[in-house]
Amino acid sequence: MVESHRALTTTARTWTTPAALPFPQQPARTELIEQWHRRCSALGLTRVERPDFEPLMRGDLAVARERNQRLFTHAAPVMEMLFEQIVDTESMIVLADVSGTILHSVGDDKFLQRADKVALMPGVNWAEHSKGTNAIGTALFEEAPTVVHGGEHFIHANNFLTCSAAPIFDPRGNMLGVLDVTGDQRSYHQHTMGLVRMSARMIENQWLSDDYSNRLRLHFHSRVEFIGTLLEGIIVVGMDGKVLGANRSALDQLAMSSAALRMHSLTSLFGTTAPAVFDHFRVPLPAPMMLCLADGRRFHVAARFNGPQRSMVLEPHVAQVPTDAAVNARPAVTESRKPLGALAGDTANSADGTLFSGLHYLNTGDPQIEALIHKVQRVINRDIPLLILGETGTGKELLARAVHQDSNRARQPFVAVNCASIPESLIEAELFGYEDGAFTGARRKGSVGRIVQANGGTLFLDEIGDMPLALQARLLRVLQERQVTPLGSLKSIPVDIAVIGATHRKLRDMIESGTFREDLYYRLNGLVVKLPALRERRDLEVVARRILLTECPHATPEISAAVMSLFKACAWPGNVRQLANVLRTASVMAAGEVEIAEHHLSDDFLEDARSGRPVQAPQVPAAMRVAPPVADAVPVRFPEVSDERAVEPAVEPAPAQAMAESAAPRTLGESEVELIRNALAAANGNISVASKRLGISRNTIYRKLRRAK
Structure with a gap:
């Protein structure tokens, strides 16, 4: 999308720099306009029609906007970016729905006032049956990009306008609406239509990515340098090879309709x-x-998998894909990586071979995480708020995203708000939005706010405990009434959102101290779950491996036994985020090597780990010691020490014996064997009991004892 923005910005600059150009007149064009005008006359319109100043009632407009909320969500950023390029050019940008009703507009204030005189404003219908020949209505009728300039408008009152509009289609070929740039007819420029078409394609491509975020996408063009630009074709392919959808550029390059293309598979097409x-x-x-079409035309093709908010990986276990593809079957990606994305493994596989990320893939062998997931799965789609507790860095936002992905709202927005990172003076405007001129420094035309952006989807309030007390009352009202009133506005906007809160603070203590509202707490805690700290989990090796798979997808190093022992002894005050940072540095230092060793770790981590400051081995609760060990539940592709845990033995040696042993230096391996023998003695030689108490597999006990002989 960065390339798309850059291409659009470049085009906009060339559009605004030269002087306005005369509109070209061609005989074929004149004949086409006459045809359109005859169509309007047949509808009973006259060229001296007075502008219709009766827009939709406010409530009806709100309903229309809510019905097209997803279209607005994708179009609004494109419109804002486009407006920044054409500011001060006596122009405006208009978004209309498939019926021709204007949903949203941005533009120069003076021109907006002129447009108001002909009812070119939100809530007014500009379909041909209402406004005659005009770019919006005619583009809807023709289902094609359309320019209507000056006197070509059927109604004389609109002759001062020059309008360029392009329809917006979904990947299945259904029309969603129209994007239009309208200005004074004296400022016509030949590049306007290209600018509008590129903007419409950006919206369509975003819609396609949203619809098929978890499907294989083939990006293609006859010229390799055009892959990754707005000119590339994109087709979406199911795991069985059937074509599911495509963007407009793909249809143009393949010379097919959307319906015809969906009749094909990869085999019949390429x-x-x-x-x-x-x-x-x-x-x-x-x-x-x-790849080649049947007619011999050749295309350069790149395969990509664009998942939400993280780099997506094509795992080897997809249907029909040979298992020897292993973890190297990865497309090129441009999304920024997040350390916590590795905890989820970035993807998961469903029974039908569809790739996606969700709750079940967070289950990496730790019994606490497994129990937490079972709880959360019971409340998904039940309109029960979720409150996630846990230390900083444990992956609270990752869990929230997984809940969103597994819910019925997965195709709608996931909007995350970190209440601690936004200045207190701005968080109200950030959450609730604001009208034009609501406060000094406010953007022109205002802002819809994060809550409205999340309409239809999920609002994630991270660090909710840091929200100012005064705002807590407003948030409570929004959650109760499901309506939000932007700053400076008198009208309320209905919203349909699922709410997930998260905090590392103790909210009950804050309630007692008067810094957190009790009524808001009980509104947020429909289900409260606590993410365990990394030092309390039994899946450290699985988590570390998945982080490395994300950081080094093509040549993933192993983790040496010595390094893994250090990891197990560390208290990890920064939790998964800290582990990801340590491994990211180590993977860079170990580039080209098959194993991460101690000398690849940063000096500060080694100093802390060896000095024992934050690295005291955690006590595992007694209830956790009888849980199934990780090594028995998860396939092992890790170093030999992959299923050991730093756990105290059930019976400690006598004090005198312990003092004598501590006086003599011992290797880490000797200490491990001693722990195992003590556990076996306490279990009367029962290896199954000892393995459960230690949290390791029976095979590990056998292996360690065999090596010690």
Whole structure:
């Protein structure tokens, strides 16, 4: 999308720099306009119609906007960016729904006032049956990009306008609405239509990514340098190779309608299969694939998998993909990586081979996490608020995103607000939005606010305990009434949101001290779950491995036994986030090597780990010692010490014996064997009991004792 923005910005600059150009007149054009005008006359319109100043009632407009909230969500950022490029050009940008009703507009204040005189404003219908020939209505009728300039408008009152509009389609070819740039007819420029079409394609591509975020996408063009730009074609492919959808550029390049393209599969279209595509892109840094149509036309193809808010990985266990593809079947990605994304493994596999990330993939072998997931799964789609407690860095936002992905709201927005990172003076405007001129420094045309942005989806309030007390009352009212009133506005906007809160603070203590509202607490805690700290979890190796898979997808190093022992002894005050930072540095230092060793770790971490300051081995609760060990539940592809845990033995040696042993230096391996023997003695030689008490597998006990002989 960065390339798309850059291309659009470049086009906008070339559009605003030269002087306005005369509108070209061609005989074919004149004949086309006459045809459109005859169509309007047949509708009973006259060219001296007075502008219709009866827009939709406020409530009806709110309903129309709510019905098209997803269209607005994708279009609004594009419109704002476009407006920044055409500011002070006597122009405006208009978004209309599929019926021709204007939903939203931005533009120069003076021109907006002129547009108001012909009812070119939100709530007014500009379909042809209402306003005659005009770019919005005619583009809807023709289902194609349309320019209507000056006197080409059917109604004389609109002759001062020049309008360029492009329809917006979803990946299945259904029209969603129209994007339009309108200005004074004297300021016409030939690049306007191209600018509008590119903007519409940006919206369509975002819609496609949203609809098929967890499906394989093939990005193609006959010229390899155009892959990654707005000119590339994109088709979405199911795991069985069937074409599910495509963008407009794909339809143009393939010369097919959307319905015709969806009748094809990869085999009938390009003469290949999904397994062949996966096989091609499983190597590190693969080159674009060359595919041919039946008529001989050749295209450069890149396979990508664009998941929400994280880099997505094509795992080896997808249907029909050979298992030897392993973890190298990864497309090129441009999204920024998040350390906590590795905890989720970035993807998961459903029974039908569809890739997605969700709650079940967070289950990495720790019994506490497994119990937490079972609880959360029971309340999904039940309109029960979720409150996530846990230390900083434990992955609270990751859990919230997984809940959103597994809910019925997965295709709607997930909006995260960190209440601690936004200045207190701005958090109210950030959450609730504001009208134009609501306060000094406010953006022109205001802002919808994060709550409205989350309409239809999930609002994640991170660090809710840091929200100012005065705002807590407003948030409580929004959660109760499901309406939000922007700053400086007298009207309320209805919202439909699922709310997930998170904090590292003790809210009950804050309630007693008067810094957190008790009524808001009970509104947020429909289900309260606590994410365990990393030092309390039994899946450290799985988490570390997945972080490395994200950081080094093509040549993932192993973790040496010595390093893993250090990791197990560390208290990890920064939790998963700290582990990710340590491994990120270590993976860079170990580039090209097969194993991360101690000398690859940063000096400060080694100093802390060896000095024992924050690295005291945690006590595992007694209830946890009888849980199934990780090594028995998760396939092991890790170093030999992968299923050990730093756990105190059930019976400690006598004090005198302990003092004598501590006086003599021992290796880490000797200490491990001593722990195992003590546990076995306490269990009367029962290996199953000892393995449960130690939290390791029976195979590990056998292996350690065999090596000690």
